[in-house]
Structures are given as structure tokens and as C-alpha cells.
Amino acid sequence: MHGLSGRDQRNAEEVVLIRPDFLVLKKNIISRILLDNPPGLYVHIPFCLSKCPYCDFYSQTDLTLVPRWLAALEKEIAHYQNQFFVFDTLYLGGGSPSTLLEDELGRLLEALFSRFKFEVKTEMTFEANPNDLNPAKLKRLSQLGINRISLGVQSFDDQELVFLKRRHTAGGAEAVLAWIREAGFDNLGIDLLYGLPGQTTQQWLATLEKTLTFSPEHLSCYQLTLAKGTFFWGLKEKGHLQPINEEEERDFFITTSRFLEDHGYIHYEISNFAREEIYLSKHNQKYWRREPYLGLGPSAHSFQENRRWWNFRSLHKYCQALEQDEVPIEGQEELNAEQIRLETISLGLRTKAGLDLSDLGDAPDLEKKINRLVESGWAMIENNRLSPTIEGFLVADQLPLLF
Numbered sequence: 001m002h003g004l005s006g007r008d009q010r011n012a013e014e015v016v017l018i019r020p021d022f023l024v025l026k027k028n029i030i031s032r033i034l035l036d037n038p039p040g041l042y043v044h045i046p047f048c049l050s051k052c053p054y055c056d057f058y059s060q061t062d063l064t065l066v067p068r069w070l071a072a073l074e075k076e077i078a079h080y081q082n083q084f085f086v087f088d089t090l091y092l093g094g095g096s097p098s099t100l101l102e103d104e105l106g107r108l109l110e111a112l113f114s115r116f117k118f119e120v121k122t123e124m125t126f127e128a129n130p131n132d133l134n135p136a137k138l139k140r141l142s143q144l145g146i147n148r149i150s151l152g153v154q155s156f157d158d159q160e161l162v163f164l165k166r167r168h169t170a171g172g173a174e175a176v177l178a179w180i181r182e183a184g185f186d187n188l189g190i191d192l193l194y195g196l197p198g199q200t201t202q203q204w205l206a207t208l209e210k211t212l213t214f215s216p217e218h219l220s221c222y223q224l225t226l227a228k229g230t231f232f233w234g235l236k237e238k239g240h241l242q243p244i245n246e247e248e249e250r251d252f253f254i255t256t257s258r259f260l261e262d263h264g265y266i267h268y269e270i271s272n273f274a275r276e277e278i279y280l281s282k283h284n285q286k287y288w289r290r291e292p293y294l295g296l297g298p299s300a301h302s303f304q305e306n307r308r309w310w311n312f313r314s315l316h317k318y319c320q321a322l323e324q325d326e327v328p329i330e331g332q333e334e335l336n337a338e339q340i341r342l343e344t345i346s347l348g349l350r351t352k353a354g355l356d357l358s359d360l361g362d363a364p365d366l367e368k369k370i371n372r373l374v375e376s377g378w379a380m381i382e383n384n385r386l387s388p389t390i391e392g393f394l395v396a397d398q399l400p401l402l403f
Contacts, residue, residue: 037291038119039304040089040283043073043108044297045097046315049132053165053231054193054224058299058313059095065315066104069297072322074111076296079327081115084294088119089283091127092146098132102140109144123282125150125189130168130176138183149180150189150218156210157203160196170210177214187279189218194252195244196224201255208259217279221256222271223249250394257390268352270393288347290340298328306335346400354379354387363403373402 047066048059090112100108118124125148126141141149155161156170168176180188190211194204211219226232226243235241244252257267265273266280269288274280286293292304298318301310309332312318321328335343341361348355360366370386373379378392378399388396 037286037289038086038088039084039292039294040091040286041084041087041112041116042091042093042283042293042295042300043112044295044300044311045092045094045100045108046298047094047099048096049099050165050167051231053235054227056227056230057095060315063099066100068319069315070104070107070111072319072328073108073297075322075325076328077111077115080294080296084116086117086119087294088122089286090118090122090124091283092125093127096129096132096152097126098128098137102137105141105144113145123148123187125281125283127152129166130173133176133179135179135183138179138185142183142185147185148187148189149185150191150220151176151180152191153177153211154191154193155196156207160199160203160207163196164193174210174214181214186217188214188216189220189281190214190216191220191222193222193224194256195249197242197244199244201251204252205255205259208256212263215275217275218281219260219265219273220271221260221273223252253394254390257393266352267390267393270350270396285351288351290344290347306340308333308335342400342403345403349379349386349388349392349399350396352387354385357381357384357386360386360403366403369402373399 044058046059046069047063048061049063051059051061092108097105124146126146127150129152138149151173153168153173154164154166156173158170161169177188177190192207192211194207224232224243226236226241232241236243260273261267265275266277267273268280269284272281272284283293285291287303290303293302295302295311298311298315299313301308309329311328312321312330317330318328341359344355344359348359357370360370363369370379370381373386373392374381376391377389378395379386379388381387388399392399
């Protein structure tokens with residue numbers, strides 16, 4: 001596997017090697033193969049102080065395991081250092097990256113910046129929980145090169161936060177948002193949850209209105225799902241928790257989209273909104289556009305051309321493999337042409353940009369199928385692209401089945 005295969009050659013591109021504290025140590029004018037779509041880098045930080053009852057992402061609450069994980073991660077970074085030339089996004093996700101101490105964050109970023117190269121204007125995102133941040137830590141994050149914060153607020157209603165077993169209060173989140181701006185961050189994303197049992201659209205709109213007082217550049221609005229294996233799933237199975245119905249789902253979704261678009265936000269993906277085009281998540285778009293990305297850490301996924309691979313969803317197995325000088329890959333798949341076509345359609349129809357009509361291939365009765373989507377109000381055609389409408393976003397999982 002090589003990160004530069006099948007790409008055009010260009011010369012004399014300037015690459016800045018970024019180091020800890022975001023100090024540029026040297027500039028090289030070098031000949032290189034420039035990726036049409038440079039890969040993104042994702043690092044999974046699998047630690048949380050407590051496990052949210054709705055979360056099905058892989059995480060651990062035993063922070064004594066951080067040193068072992070860091071040592072293993074440094075080995076994984078070394079394994080890939082010559083296989084990907086330059087990244088233009090870095091996303092630290094989890095888990096809760098903000099649970100790491102400042103010296104641990106410094107060690108992590110030093111390992112990344114010493115082994116990998118990043119474009120000068122790399123988007124560097126840091127996921128955080130409000131309770132884990134303070135002015136000093138935010139200042140340190142800025143010094144380390146982080147230029148985008150994604151804050152897991154979820155709600156500005158204290159009763160809802162208690163239900164979700166979040167560690168912060170609405171007032172606490174407001175204070176942290178003020179600190180983020182004071183620290184100089186001008187690319188702020190806020191994550192919110194809606195569709196809680198018993199929640200009204202009026203309560204949800206109150207959270208949205210409060211959110212907009214902070215003028216976030218990006219918003220991710222997710223419907224609460226009761227994922228299998230979570231605490232909330234167990235409550236549902238016992239009949240103690242009832243998810244909202246389809247009509248309520250539609251009402252919340254349409255209300256969210258209309259409210260945010262009325263306030264100037266671009267609804268560019270099912271759950272994502274940006275204040276301007278420049279604030280669309282550069283990293284997440286790589287997933288939806290099937291661009292290459294490398295995932296490091298337990299449970300992280302990677303993708304390149306027609307190959308996808310993923311690491312062990314176990315901190316112990318992940319560390320054990322690297323301690324034995326083995327790559328921690330649990331599985332992989334090679335996609336054939338038809339799988340690539342269907343995946344392109346599925347991912348493309350999740351976004352406002354949609355997909356080029358040529359990506360639909362030669363499916364039988366293709367024109368009839370496209371007309372059905374348009375006549376149903378689920379999609380529209382503009383500039384030779386098929387794009388979902390708001391109604392189409394609601395049934396996005398079903399649209400690829402038509403092809």
C-alpha cells in the first residue's frame with residue numbers, strides 16, 4: 001500500500017514541516033508527487049472520564065492506560081511514516097481527546113509532526129468536552145497548532161444534560177465557549193443532540209437559538225439514536241425508554257434545517273451545517289467524497305482507492321500487536337467496481353453537493369429512476385449533478401437502493 005499511486009506529478013511544491021508548538025523549523029522546496037486529493041489523518045483517542053449512555057464509539061474510562069496507548073500509537077505512526085507523503089487535515093477524535101493532559105497532548109502531536117508532513121494550511125480539529133477545558137489548556141492547544149475546536153455541548157437545557165448524563169451544565173458550556181473565542185479560535189464547531197424522549201420542538205429551538213448567540217462556524221445536529229450495546233439500548237429493550245416516532249423525527253429534522261438555513265447556515269450534509277463554504281468540515285468531506293484517509297488508534301478506519309482497513313476495537317489487542325512489532329489491523333476489504341459505484345452513490349446522496357450523473361453508471365432504466373427521484377421531490381438536477389433535497393435527506397438511506 002502506497003499513498004502516492006495513480007496520481008499526477010507536479011514539481012517545486014513548498015512543504016512546511018510542522019513541529020510541536022506549531023514552530024516552523026524549516027521549509028523545503030522539493031519535487032514530489034502532489035495528490036489531487038491529499039489524504040486526511042484521523043487519530044482515535046479512546047479515553048473518556050465517563051461513558052455517555054447513548055455513545056457507541058469505542059472508549060475506555062481507565063486513564064492509567066494512556067501511557068501504554070501513547071507508546072503503541074508512536075509505533076503505529078512510525079509504521080506509516082513513509083507511506084503517506086503529506087496530509088491536509090488532522091482530526092483528533094474519540095473518545096474524548098480533551099481528557100488528555102497537556103504534556104500527553106504535546107507528546108502525541110510531537111510524534112505526529114516529527115513523522116508526518118502537513119500542508120501549511122492544514123485543518124487541525126480537536127474534539128472536546130466542556131468540562132475538560134480551561135483557558136490555559138486552550139492556549140496550549142493553540143500553541144500546539146490546533147486551529148479548529150469541535151465542542152460536544154449537546155444541549156443548553158440542564159434537564160436534558162442530566163438525562164444524557166453529561167458532566168457539564170448549560171452555564172458551564174457557555175463559559176467554555178467564551179474562553180474558546182478569547183483564546184483566538186475562529187473555527188468553532190458545536191455538536192448538538194435532538195429527538196430526546198419527551199423533548200418538544202420548542203425546547204430544541206431554544207437550544208438552537210442559544211447556540212447561535214456564539215456564532216459557531218459549524219454545527220453538527222444529530223438525532224439521538226439508541227444504538228445496540230449502549231445503556232440507552234438496554235433501557236429500550238426493557239421498555240423503560242421509548243424513541244421518538246417517524247413523524248416526530250421528520251418534524252425535528254425539517255425544523256432544524258429550516259431554522260438554521262433561515263439564519264444563514266448551509267445544510268451541506270444530513271447532520272451538518274456551516275456558516276460559510278469555507279467552514280465546511282474539510283476532514284469529514286473526505287469520507288463522503290471517498291478521498292483517502294489514514295486512521296490511527298484502536299477502532300480507527302483507513303481508506304485508499306479501493307481498499308479499506310480497520311484496527312482492533314480493543315485497546316489491549318491494539319497495544320499488544322504494536323508491542324510485538326505487528327500492525328494492529330483487525331480486518332480489511334477490497335471493493336470491486338460495483339461496490340465502489342454503490343458506495344459513491346450512497347455517500348454522495350448524503351450531501352448537498354450530490355454526485356455527478358456519470359457516477360450512476362449504466363444501471364438499468366437509469367433515466368426512469370432519476371425521474372422518479374425528481375418527481376418525488378427527493379432530488380434535483382443542476383449542472384449535471386443529482387443532489388438530494390431536504391425531503392431526500394430524510395430518506396437518504398433508501399435512495400441508493402433505487403440504483
